[in-house]
Amino acid sequence: RATAITAMVPSILNASATMKTKIHSLPLLRRMTFASFLIATILLSWNNWAGIQFVHAAATTAAPEKAEGVIQLTAKNFDKSLSDGNAWLIEFYAPWCSHCTRFAPAYEAVAKQLHSEKNNKHKVKVAKIDGAAERALSSRFSVKGFPTFFLVNGWTVREYAGNRSQENLVKFATETYEEVEAMPFLFGPFGPMGQLRSFLMRSGAWVVGLYENLTETRGLKPLIAMAVLCFGGIVVGLIMIVVLGVFMMSKMKQD
Template identity: 70%
Template sequence: MEAKATTTTVAVRARLHWRQRSWIRRAPLLSLLLLVVGIAITRNNDGVASAGFVDTGSPGADGKRGVIPLTAKNFDSSLRDGNVWLIEFYAPWCGHCTRFASTYELVANQLHSDHAKAGVTRKVNVAKIDGAAERALSSRFDVHGFPSFYLVDGWTVREFKGNRSQEGLIQFALTGYEDTEPVPFVTGPFGPMGQIRSLLMRSGAWIVGLYENLTRARGMRPLIAMSVLCVGGLAVGLVSIVILGVAFLPKEKSE
């Protein structure tokens, strides 16, 4: 009887030990779930913040509409209009971008003027993003140089790699895109990798901003500010681990 009781006790302890550690194995899945929820909240906040504000490039005196500027605040909400978007990533200090700006305006005027034509089913909006300022968006698209051009049709993204010209971009936006392989969704701007890159960039920018606030606005020394950030990050990490452990610790069934 004593041996049987000992065996039962060992089995119960082993089961408890396995259950107590089971939440650790679930942590990666929970982290991914929290990341997806965070992305959804971020995108929803972007849409709310920009509700009713989409600079559609109001027509000028000649009735033509120019390039539409996009930022992180209005990017997702603007692209939900159901149209195709031709997007340029540029930088103010880029000489190639500056020289091509007037040509890109002509591309926008022509493609936007097609919207009013009867029988046109493929409407292409022409936009630009300051990739140097909007680093989170540049990270989502994995931009490596300026200027870079992408054609976004829903969640399908294609990168333009031809010669930069008015005719080349227009032809690519209307028909030439069919000969270009789309960016894989997993690594694309709307897939998990693109969203993770954007989230990391935003987090990094937030941490840098907090560091600058501590050193400049509050007058902390750099070493002290870094220590505060490290201690704060460690505290948040420990609290998160405790919360995950409590939330996912299975209860022992009564026998």
């Protein structure tokens, strides 16, 4: 392995030098666009990695809860739970959804049936997510209504679009799922666009929480709190622009 890695080093260095030359040949605006895209990609990757690390750290306190055989998933245990190598049939529901409430007994029967069967093509675990509370997860899956069902097997995700019944869901999870076209990875919940949707939703929730803290805890007036948030956003944006500008100007001087 060490010999193979050593042999790869010159190729990696040549590829890096080629990319550096191509980047330096771009106009300043394109360089800044490329750098912004690179920074955004790194931030999204770090966001996903940090979330997974948090899940691993909290695994002992955030174990999936079972309700009548159906496993309750949240943002804290989602990635950890789905990394067990099994397929997962997941329902996105809302407590106020009457269709979800009426279908709950049938879905519990689906869970008991699938959890007891061992002769399927793959073992299927049955779970549910409160889509109204877990908005970041709902955004990752592009949930547009409740209830919505997905079969997740690794990074392959298929949405169920048939009639809601115990028999149909069990058949979909064990037999007919291959007839349904999988979501494109790019736009799916585990791809970059899904992660971006989740990141934006969490960021929005953080901003709303900060606004509530400023108005309710700190006692600021709504307009003043909004002005503080806008000012903070402008400052962060200016700092990023200055950093990118300094980086690009230094590269231009080196050229």
